[in-house]
Amino acid sequence: xxxxxxxxxxxxxxxxxxxxxxxxxxxxxxxxxxxxxxxxxxxxxxxxxxxxxxxxxxxxxxxxxxxxxxxxxxxxxxxxxxxxxxxxxxxxxxxxxxxxxxxxxxxxxxxxxxxxxxxxxxxxxxxxxxxxxxxxxxxxxxxxxxxxxxxxxxxxxxxxxxxxxxxxxxxxxxxxxxxxxxxxxxxxxxxxxxxxxxxxxxxxxxxxxxxxxxxxxxxxxxxxxxxxxxxxxxxxxxxxxxxxxxxxxxxxxxxxxxxxxxxxxxxxxxxxxxxxxxxxxxxxxxxxxxxxxxxxxxxxxxxxxxxxxxxxxxxxxxxxxxxxxxxxxxxxxxxxxxxxxxxxxxxxxxxxxxxxxxxxxxxxxxxxxxxxxxxxxx
Amino acid sequence: xxxxxxxxxxxxxxxxxxxxxxxxxxxxxxxxxxxxxxxxxxxxxxxxxxxxxxxxxxxxxxxxxxxxxxxxxxxxxxxxxxxxxxxxxxxxxxxxxxxxxxxxxxxxxxxxxxxxxxxxxxxxxxxxxxxxxxxxxxxxxxxxxxxxxxxxxxxxxxxxxxxxxxxxxxxxxxxxxxxxxxxxxxxxxxxxxxxxxxxxxxxxxxxxxxxxxxxxxxxxxxxxxxxxxxxxxxxxxxxxxxxxxxxxxxxxxxxxxxxxxxxxxxxxx
Ligand SMILES: Cc1ncc(C[n+]2csc(CCOP(=O)(O)OP(=O)(O)O)c2C)c(N)n1
Ligand code: SF4
Numbered sequence: 203x204x205x206x207x208x209x210x211x212x213x214x215x216x217x218x219x220x221x222x223x224x225x226x227x228x229x230x231x232x233x234x235x236x237x238x239x240x241x242x243x244x245x246x247x248x249x250x251x252x253x254x255x256x257x258x259x260x261x262x263x264x265x266x267x268x269x270x271x272x273x274x275x276x277x278x279x280x281x282x283x284x285x286x287x288x289x290x291x292x293x294x295x296x297x298x299x300x301x302x303x304x305x306x307x308x309x310x311x312x313x314x315x316x317x318x319x320x321x322x323x324x325x326x327x328x329x330x331x332x333x334x335x336x337x338x339x340x341x342x343x344x345x346x347x348x349x350x351x352x353x354x355x356x357x358x359x360x361x362x363x364x365x366x367x368x369x370x371x372x373x374x375x376x377x378x379x380x381x382x383x384x385x386x387x388x389x390x391x392x393x394x395x396x397x398x399x400x401x402x403x404x405x406x407x408x409x410x411x412x413x414x415x416x417x418x419x420x421x422x423x424x425x426x427x428x429x430x431x432x433x434x435x436x437x438x439x440x441x442x443x444x445x446x447x448x449x450x451x452x453x454x455x456x457x458x459x460x461x462x463x464x465x466x467x468x469x470x471x472x473x474x475x476x477x478x479x480x481x482x483x484x485x486x487x488x489x490x491x492x493x494x495x496x497x498x499x500x501x502x503x504x505x506x507x508x509x510x511x512x513x514x515x516x517x518x519x520x521x522x523x524x525x526x527x528x529x530x531x532x533x534x535x536x537x538x539x540x541x542x543x544x545x546x547x548x549x550x551x552x553x554x555x556x557x558x559x560x561x562x563x564x565x566x567x568x569x570x571x572x573x574x575x576x577x578x579x580x
Numbered sequence: 581x582x583x584x585x586x587x588x589x590x591x592x593x594x595x596x597x598x599x600x601x602x603x604x605x606x607x608x609x610x611x612x613x614x615x616x617x618x619x620x621x622x623x624x625x626x627x628x629x630x631x632x633x634x635x636x637x638x639x640x641x642x643x644x645x646x647x648x649x650x651x652x653x654x655x656x657x658x659x660x661x662x663x664x665x666x667x668x669x670x671x672x673x674x675x676x677x678x679x680x681x682x683x684x685x686x687x688x689x690x691x692x693x694x695x696x697x698x699x700x701x702x703x704x705x706x707x708x709x710x711x712x713x714x715x716x717x718x719x720x721x722x723x724x725x726x727x728x729x730x731x732x733x734x735x736x737x738x739x740x741x742x743x744x745x746x747x748x749x750x751x752x753x754x755x756x757x758x759x760x761x762x763x764x765x766x767x768x769x770x771x772x773x774x775x776x777x778x779x780x781x782x783x784x785x786x787x788x789x790x791x792x793x794x795x796x797x798x799x800x801x802x803x804x805x806x807x808x809x810x811x812x813x814x815x816x817x818x819x820x821x822x823x824x825x826x827x828x829x830x831x832x833x834x835x836x837x838x839x840x841x842x843x844x845x846x847x848x849x
Contacts (some may be wrong), residue, residue: 230657230660230661232656232657248846251839251842251843251845251846251847252846252847252849254843256660256661256839258656258660260653260656260686261682261683261686262682264650264653265650265652265653265656265682265683265686266653267653268646268647268650268653268654268656268657268683269653269654269656269657269660270657271646271654271657272626272644272653272654272655272656272657272658272659272661273657273658273660273661274657274661275644275654275657275658275661276657276658276659276660276661276662276665277661277662278660278661278662280657280661294647295647295650298646298647424662425624425642425644425658425662425665426621426622426624426642426662426664426665427621428621430620430621430640430641430642430643431642431643432588432636432637432643432644432645433643433644433645434637434644434645435645435646435647436645443591443637444637
């Protein structure tokens with residue numbers, strides 16, 4: 203059938219993620235099958251060889267995470283996708299990517315946990331694992347789409363941010379968005395903004411891989427391009443070699459934390475809906491943001507002045523944006539498919555100055571607009 | 581040859597103990613790379629975690645010191661992203677076949693064009709002498725103070741069974757053989773493994789009263805039998821012997837060759 207607009211598709215969230223990755227320049231995917239993320243791997247197994255890329259199914263998620271780091275170090279944009287149990291397995295190597303400052307994208311399609319949990323049911327219970335899942339202190343970026351089109355856009359953004367900040371970026375989707383089929387119009391490829399890692403411009407003998415630059419983001423040389431250097435997960439100094447010098451260790455570790463925090467205004471993306479003249483603010487993300495938007499609409503129709511703040515960036519946390527809006531309201535409602543992981547952060551962001559009402563569910567069912575409406579009405 | 585040309589001299593002294601075999605393996609690797617005339621920019625040395633896995637820090641190539649056991653996973657991505665790189669994994673027995681065992685057999689099965697040099701010292705050196713999957717039965721380690729109740733892996737036979745294109749075992753005492761096998765491995769298309777038995781006098785030697793590094797080298801000298809000779813000996817005669825030789829040397833399509841076919845087919849749809 204002829205389509206009137208060739209850029210319009212009926213597309214599932216997982217497919218949008220795969221296509222977004224390709225549009226972003228991803229040419230390497232390593233994964234291990236796990237519901238509800240598997241379609242991302244299946245689509246990329248088909249698509250990557252067609253565009254000159256490589257797909258590989260590894261022996262487990264740990265291997266997949268290692269392989270994407272290796273590929274990125276070889277100069278190829280790389281992604282892996284997984285879900286709950288696999289996300290747990292990837293943590294050690296995510297920490298390696300953070301420590302060694304290797305750009306990679308990790309997709310976690312959230313399903314019910316803990317353990318094997320609810321393989322085919324939705325959840326948002328890995329939000330804190332995204333922030334603190336690895337051992338040690340490091341900055342992290344995590345994005346959270348609530349529509350199919352947003353999945354496409356945020357996958358591209360995840361690559362851009364990872365390249366710009368030399369860091370792993372987590373795309374925290376969920377089973378509903380992943381398996382939701384929506385009509386979407388994809389942007390013209392020429393209009394998509396692509397960011398590539400900054401490479402060194404100095405000659406190899408002058409290259410300092412972890413230099414303390416003004417930007418806090420040292421240029422990154424790819425392996426095999428004339429810059430021979432050392433990459434390790436051990437605490438290292440600016441040369442990349444292991445060190446026990448406390449001053450050097452601290453200097454580097456503070457930088458890998460600071461390089462995210464200082465750019466948080468650039469990284470944080472939120473969306474407001476009906477936030478003018480409101481009494482109650484709903485803060486939501488992912489699939490739950492859809493129910494929340496409906497709830498806010500229903501509330502407004504019933505004369506209740508509610509508004510929505512949708513978080514598209516989860517880490518670094520949009521605390522400034524939340525604190526500002528919180529001044530306008532007497533109550534905040536945070537619906538989420540966990541036992542209050544983000545509500546807790548909202549309480550911190552608002553210094554507990556006003557009540558934060560939780561609407562939680564962990565049984566694999568979504569939260570309905572009416573349940574959120576009830577919390578809005580109070 | 582000039583070893584210093586390949587060494588990061590500012591990183592010396594190295595961390596290895598007196599009498600440790602690991603430095604002997606490192607020298608052999610450098611001799612072979614020098615003989616092959618490879619450009620330093622075209623070589624990547626990847627490791628996991630352990631005394632043996634400290635090798636990359638000392639050599640002037642593209643070097644990657646990954647997480648414990650995962651060197652082959654990282655190396656797989658690197659090799660695919662930059663096929664022109666000679667990717668060499670250096671690893672210990674614990675790194676390669678305990679925590680990294682799954683990656684090891686799958687890399688062999690995939691026959692990806694990577695060479696692995698395993699420094700097998702029968703023990704976890706770095707963490708102070710705990711039992712490893714290659715510690716012989718009833719030998720001592722700090723976590724088997726009364727002797728190891730487990731049976732050991734034969735790494736070379738494991739690699740052979742898993743599908744590697746080239747597998748050989750030798751000892752650091754037989755350094756000319758080590759050079760030959762490492763050269764054959766590095767020039768082999770597909771997955772190649774050289775298992776080098778490397779003494780750890782500090783832990784394995786001390787716990788099992790095997791003397792110093794020299795004593796342990798002499799043990800290697802006196803107790804090594806070739807694969808050919810071993811075929812004629814009884815299991816009793818083979819007890820406590822080190823069987824060395826080339827276990828596998830075959831031509832077979834590697835991962836990249838198969839993937840090229842996948843690419844072709846993907847264009848025909
Ligand atoms: C995930 C993880 N578990 C455990 C360790 C601790 N560890 C470091 S090296 C090592 C064993 C190394 O033994 P082997 O690979 O045989 O190398 P050797 O030191 O003997 O050369 C262990 C258990 C670690 N670094 N990471
Ligand atoms: S502990 Fe053993 S393996 Fe490690 S450096 Fe010392 S002798 Fe070598």
